[in-house]
Amino acid sequence: MKTYLVVFASVLVAELGDKTQIATLLYATDPAAGKLGVFLAAAAALVLSSAMAVAVGAHAGDWISPRVVRTVAGLGFVAVGVWVLLA
Secondary structure (H helix, E strand, O other): OOOHHHHHHHHHHHHHOHHHHHHHHHHHHHOOOOOOHHHHHHHOOOOOHHHHHHHHHHHHHHHOOOHHHHHHHHHHHHHHOOOHHOO
């Protein structure tokens, strides 16, 4: 269960304030757009992108060590964080 809570928290924090959330917010401000429809479309897009990530990750694990993936992902997150701080 700990792994799933870490995944949930990581994705939630990563998605807060990102360009996808801002785009969703902008679509929701349109009076002609149904708010439930905007929510469902955004949720479906996140589910689909997550499914693709899981599918790729499942197969990448056959060729790449999980330790290498964690290291590269960690360095990527650090790089993005530094870029955000400096930009």
